[in-house]
Structure formats: structure tokens, C-alpha cells
Amino acid sequence: MEKHPLPFKPKTLPLAIATVLLASQPAAKVYAESTLSPDDQWSCKASSDGSGWQCSVEPMQSGAMKRAPRPIAPAVTEATRKKTSSQTVTVATSNSRANLRKTLDWVPKSQLSEKEQKALDEETPWCIGDYSEPARPGKNFKGNPDAAPIVAESDESSYDQNEVATLTGNVSVRQGNRQLQSDTARMNRSTNYAEFEGNVVFREPGTLLVGDSGDMLLDTGRASIKNASYAMHEAHARGNSDEIIRNEDSTLVLDDASYTTCRPGDESWLLTGKNVTLDPNTGFGTARDAVIRVEGLPIFYAPYMYFPIDDRRQSGFLYPTIASDSDNGLDLTLPYYWNIAPNYDATITPRIMSKRGLLLENELRYMNESGEGEIGVSGLTNKDKLKDENPYYDQERWLANVRYNQRFSERWTAKLDYADASDKNYIKDFGTSLNLSSSAPLNQMVGTQYLGGNDYNNWTFNLNAHQFKNMSQTSDDPYNKLPQMVFSGHWQAGKQVQVNYLADYTQFSRSDDWRYVREIQHPDFNDPDIKESIYDDGYGIKRAEGGRVYGQAGISYPMQSIWGFLTPEVKVRSVNYSLSNLNQQEVMEDLRNSYINQTFNDSDFTKSPNTTATSFSLDSGLYFERFTDLFGTDFTHTLEPRAKYLYVPYVENQEYNPIFDTAALGFTYGSLWLDNRFSGYDRIGDANQLSLGVTTRLIEDDGFERMRFGIGQIIYFKDRRVYVASNLGQEGKPPIDVDENYDAMDERLRSELTDSTSPLASEFIYNFNRSMSLRQDFSWNTNENRLDNYGLYYRWQPEQRKTVNMGLRFRDQVDRYVQNKDGHNIRIGTNPDGSPIFETANNNLKQTDLSFAWPIPMTTSWVGLGRWQYDLTNKRNLESLAGIEYNSCCYQVRFFWRSWIETDDNIDHPDPKNGVFFQFILRGLGNITGSSGTEYLQGIQGYETREK
DSSP states (O other), X not given: XXXXXXXXXXXXXXXXXXXXXXXXXXXHHHHHHOOOOTTEEEEEXXXXXXXXXXXXXXXXXXXXOOXXXXXXXXXXXXXXXXXXXXXXXXXXXXXXXXXXXXXXXXXXXXXXXXXXXXXXXXXXXTOSEEEOOOOOTXXXXXXXXXXXXXXXXXXXXXXETTXXXXXXXXXXXXXXXXXXXXXXXXXXXXXXXXXXXXXEEEEETTEEEEEEEEEEETTTOOEEEEEEEEEETTTTEEEEEEEEEEOTTSOEEEEEEEEBSSOTXXXXXXXXXXXXXXXXXXXXXXXXXXXXXXXXXXXXXXXXXXXXXXXXXXXXXXXXXXXEETTTEEEEEOOEEEEEETTEEEEEEEEEETTTEEEXXXXXXXXXXXXXXXXXXXXXXXXXXXXXXXXXXXXXXXXXXXXEEXXXXXXXXXXXXXXXXXSTTHHHHHOOSSOOXXXXXXXXXXXXXXXXXXXXXXXXXXXXXXXXXXXXXXXXXXXXXXXXXEXXXXXXXXXXXXXXXXXXXXXXXXXXXXXXXXXXXXXXXXXXXXXXXXXXXXXXXXXXXXXXXXXXXXXXXXXXXXXEEEEEEEEEEEEEEEXXXXXXHHHHHHHHHHSTTSOOOGGGOOSSOEEEEEEEEEEEEEXXXXXXXXXXXXXXXXXXXXXXXXXXXXXXXGGGSOOSSOOBOOOOGGGGGOSOSBSSSSXXXXXXXXXXEEEXXXXXXXXXXXXXXXXXXXXXXXXXXXXXXXXXXXXXXXXXXXXXXXXXXXXXXXXXXXXXXXOEEEEEEEEEETTEEEEEEEEEETTTTEXXXXXXXXXXXXXXXXXXXXXXXXXXOOOEEOBOTTSOBOEEEEOTTSOEEEOEEOOOEEEEEEEEEEEOTTOSSEXXXXXXXXXXXXXXXXXXXXXXXXXXXXXXXXXXXXXXXXXXXXXXXXXXXEEEEEEEEETTTEETTOOOSHHHHTTSTTHHHHHO
């Protein structure tokens, strides 16, 4: 709530009112020349024909306030009459003001203006109306209302010798954009006290107060309105109060008050309090003996509530959350916000779980002129009490996080991002408000960056120490980078010659037991569902640790015109290592087992391998355009053929290079134009190839791309020789526990290296309009006549509340091994060499994904929600979700059922889980039931956007 200055100027109001009322009439002269006795008063009424005022001296009414005689006011001039009479306006009748208590400016949607209806549909389409302040004098005033003149008017008025002004009938007092109306008003200049009776209405932009009577001390600003109703338009909030008191410091005190965001006449939910204080100076309100009622039924009580009334920060309790589930039991959270200083705050969150104990989470945020950061600590104050299926029973559990960004200058910055946890399941079990993923590794990084150079020669230097904490139970630990130094830049050497360069030094390391082997039943528990992950120190070349120096420099000469481009480029890449933690015999055995058709000599083994290659590329393209008309729409139709030749010589013995951050990239249309088919720097792919492709687009006159289609293929002039074997470093894992068929995967890899052409890749995007689109990705292996990859995705979001998504994904993969319930491969025979033969199954990725959020027909407030993910290969539901949602202006109810399979479940023996979730949200107060599975709904693409 904003601070409301006094709507009147102290000590000047009575004189101003008298001036306005009397200056425009001939009676003013009589007033100037006459002397009233203390028992007389002037009485002025509007003439019957509306042409002016009829004024006369009458005896003072009984009960009127008497004061000592005052000097006679000076006569009002004709100039003053013209000035003040021009400000007089017609005001609402008493009956219309009385009706305001029922409507409080709320207007049905059909009666709103076209502009207001459009805004309502975009922001809150479930609302059947909105608050709309009617046109009135001063509504559009843009200046400072404190400095604006006061204008008063009424049907009748009188001003006695004791300086008491009495206004009767449709009284209106206005200053700038503020307005006060009543049936009658009495104002005393000597005491600066004013009384208003009958249908009192106070307005200012966004605020409406309606009451039976009121009073005000004009020199202090203290005012009160009795038996009042109020509305705050922007907040869509309203309520009632026995009395609203406006103190001198602009705070509002409401006695026996109510608050709701429901429209007038609808009390689906209501917050009541015996004493409510709204303080615009701090931006917060308080309520004592607060009760939340839903359909008249009290559901929550608090002896004291502290809540915001604007965006400013203030200390106090935030809304509690209540939940219940099988793991945590009854779960109650009550956050406390501590506004330490304008640039420091903290949130302290005690959380009681009946099955686990008390958890405390504290987050401190801070900011200064050159940086900002946060410190978070979370953990159980006791050892974990949950016994069922909990490998961390009777253990201490905690999570910590520190983040800070520092700016030393416009060019020099530093960053700290460090998180750690007691165990890998902490975030999965408890969640956190620290915005950390439960599956991704936790960052433990500190670094600095410097930006140098100018527009023609810019460069960047980064120095980082980056460590990771693996939060997955079934994956290898990633390498740590301790440290990493990167120097990169771009130099515009002349008008067209461009030089790009990069130098990277990284020291890679990781813990001794980093390789995930398998899961077994936890030895400390009798429950077979409680698993323990087994890790070891790896095998072969993948055990490598050490330093890597990578350098890259390229010079290009881009030539561009409106009809096309031609860019030759020469690039030199070099990578050098200094390795440790390697056993020569183990490495050689690993390489010979992984690269079965290659010969490796023991004499070639080195702990300091290096690879250097100079590449050449020539990238070219043409632009053809024509104007066309399709279905009555003008388009620019483009045809953009492109050809890129790439030559990278084969550099032998790259198999001795470790695999720190390198993997083969998936093949898509964008892969046609890459210089390396590997990510990272550990492999430099050899190439002698020509990429050919063509793109065509339809572009509307306003730049909107209606359609884009691209197709292309690589022609290989020589077989490729560099690849990363699938089973590299897998030796030592029990074959019976590994469901990946590495031998078949490597056989396919080696076959693809000898293909004369790449898969035929294409992309297609068609935008039916700005709310409906269709996208397709396609990759066809012309050598094997096999579909490698395919994706088809449809999205339609015509309005904020409507979204429909359909997707189909396919990826051809080698067969996998079938496993039993214990996670072991099923043996069906023995090879001549004595190795086992395991049962295999189709492992192609073939999944559908359908989701929607759509209003139920014939309703305006009900929305259906759903998602269905299905595995066509293994004929199983990955996720099924169905629910309904009810929306109104003042509350939201959401109920849905979900069935799903965890991603780490045994694919042959999944363990589906089911859940029912309910959520009840009071708009303006928040979610009083806590987190109830809302994160699952984010899988409905467009749903999050719809909620914003």
C-alpha cells in the first residue's frame, strides 16, 4: 500500500471552501458588506432553475458549533469567481454512492471496455469481472496532489460567524487525484476538525473507501471512517471494517476487519482479524487473532500474522506449508524472514517431519556496491529417524551452499559457487529452496575472469578451480578441474582477415573410487529394496589423471555479399598431456581389448602423449530469393545451397590420449558444418569430406518465418580412423551386471567409419501461426537403409490457458541384455571361447509424449490437465498424469493422479509408483497446503508459461 498524503491542505480548507461556494454569486457582495451576529449564519442554496445560488442570513441551527467573532473576510473579486467556478463539477448522487458498498467498483466482464476485457483475458482469463474506477474529475491528474488546489462543492452550504462551514447534499471535496464525498460535512477552521456524515466515499488511484461517517483533523491528517468497506484495485482485494483509522504517519488501523481477493458478493475465502494494521511506510501489515475461513468454515488460526502489502522486505513469519507423505509423515514448515539491513536478509525455515525429526534451513543473502552472494545451510538437527527403505537411517544429514559474484571493475570479475552434502540422496529426500538439482553434480567452483582488448582485438582470460560432487547413485564421478586456465580471443586483422585463438590448461583429477560398478543389497539392512552403490578406481586409460594443454589458432578470410559468402580458414590444433595414475600393462590390455582391429606396441606407450593437426576448410553458400504468394499471403521464398569442404589429417596414437571431457556427437543437420565430430579436446577427428546441404525458407513481410526446411549429407573421400571405443575402460566390471552390449556397439561404430557417406539429415519447421508449430528432425542411414534418428514435435498454445503438445522420438540403438529381478543378465549359452551368451532384447528408443492443459468445454473456470509418456519398444507406461484444475479470481484448486517409473528402475522389471496430489491456493495469500507435486506439472510444455 502506498503512502497517502492528506487530501486537504491544513488550515486553508474552510476558507477555500467558502471561496469556491460564494465567489461566483452576487451574494458574495452582501457577505462582504454585512456583519453577522454570533447567532446568525449564511445559508446558500442552488436556485431552482440552476442558474446560480440563493443566499440569505438565517439563525444558526441548534447544536451548531459557536466560536468568537472573527474579522470579516475580504470581498471576492470577479477574477477569483471565474477561476473557481471553472473548477466546479457535477458529482455522483447519494444513491450511487450508497450502491458502492455493494460493488466497490467491481464490474462484470461484459460491461468492461474492450481494452479492459482484452487485458483481463490475457492476465486472468478465469475472472468474470474486474475492478474499474469510473470516470471522475481528477482521475487522470498527473501532478503532485499535495500541491494541487482544493475544490469543494455541494447542493447547499452555510458558513457561520464562528467559522464553521456546513455543506449539505452531494458534498464533494477534491485535491488533485483524491476525492472525498458525503451527504453532509461540517468543518471548523479554528480547530481544523471536520465531520462527514452519510455515504462517505474516499477515492484515490487504486483505492476506494466507503463508510457511513467519518472525521478528520485537518492539521495532522488523522482521519477515521466508520462501518467501512474498502477495495484495492491492483491487488484485486477488498474487505470490511468496523472502523478504519488513518494515523498521522499514514498507517491504517482496521478494527474487526476482513480481507479477501474474491469479488464482491463472493466470500469463498476470507481472512478476518480483530485488529489489522497496514503500514505503507514499511510495506507490511499485521493481523491479530487472524482466522482464515473457506466457505465460512474456519481452517486456520494464528494469534498474530505478518504479511506484505507491497514489494518491500520486512522481518516476519511467512506463510506455513503443511504436507504429508509416506517418507516424511506429517510435514510442517514455518519460514521466518529476517530483514537485517537494506542489503542483507535471511530466511530461517524450521521444518518438523514426524518420521524424520526437525530440519533447519537457513539462507543468508547479501549485496554491496560491487557484488552479491548467498550462504545456505540445511540439515537435520537430529540423526535421521526414518527406518523404512532408508540407507541413511541414524545418520547426520546436511546440505551447504555458498555463492558470490564480485565485480572488481568493468572488466574484472570473480565468482564462487560451492555446494556440498552429507550424501547423494539429501536433495532427493528433503528437497531444498537453494535451487540445486537432485541429480546433477553439485558445483564446487571458484574463478575469475578478465575481459581485455578493444573492438578489433578482444580477449578473455579465465582462471577456475572446478570440482564436482556426484549426486547420482548409478553414474561415474566426473573429473575435477583443479585448476583450469583459458585464454581466448579474436583479432580483426585488417578489413577481412580474422584471427581466432584459444589456449587451455587444465589439471584433471578425481577421487580413488570414482567408477560406478553395480548396485547390491545394502549389507547393513535386511530389506532387499535398500541398495548400496559399489564404486572402484577404474581401469586402463580411463584411470588417467594429470595436466592437459590445448592450443588452437585459426585464420580466416570471410567474403560476403548479398548473394552469398565464401570463407576459407586454416586452423592449427594441438593437445599435450602429462599423465599419472596409469599402469602400462593395464593400459595396453585395455586398448587391445577395445580396439580389436588395431595393433598396439608397448614401445608406443607414453605418459606424455600429444596430438597436433593442421586443418583446412572452405565454407561457401548462395542466397536466392523470390517473392511469391501462397494462399493469399505474400512471402519471400529463399533457396540457400551450402557446401563446406573440410580436411583434417589423421594423427596416429590418439588412443593413448585420455578421455577427460570428450564424446562423439550425435548426428543432426547442424553436424554437417562442424570442424570436429567430437566434443572436448581429447580427440581431433580426421576428415577429408564435403558437406552439401540446402535450406529453403518462407518469410512473411514482417520477418515472421513461416517455414524452414534443410537437408544435407556428407560425402567422405576417405575412411575415418579416430573414434572412442564403447567398452574402453569397462574391464573389471562383472559382465553379468552390465546390460549394455558394448561389443555390438563397437561393431557398429567401426562399420560407420568406413561408410562413404554420412546419414542423410534434415530438419523441418512449420509455423502455422505464432501459436502453433510443427518440428521434425530426421536422419536416415543411406548405407544401411536404416532410420537412425527421428523426432516429430507438435505444439499449439493459442491462449494463455490452452496448450497441447505431441511428440514422437526414435533412435536406433544396438540390442541390450535382458536382466532378471536381481539385476543380473540372463545367460542362455556359452561361446566356444567359454564366454557367456546372454539373452538380448530390442533397445531402440521409441517413445511418445502427449500433454495438454485445456479449459473444459462449456465452462470458464475448469481446466483439464494430462500427460502420457509411453515406451513403444518395451510396451510400458513411463508416466501417466490426469487431473483437473479450478480457477477463480480468489482461489485455485488442483487435483491430479500420477503413475510413473523411476529412471533408474530395472527396465525389465520396473516398479511403478502412484500418487494422488491435491493443492488449494488462496490467491493473495499463497499455497496453504505446501508443495503438492506441482513440479510434476512442469512436464506439460507451456504450463509454466500459463501460470505466469
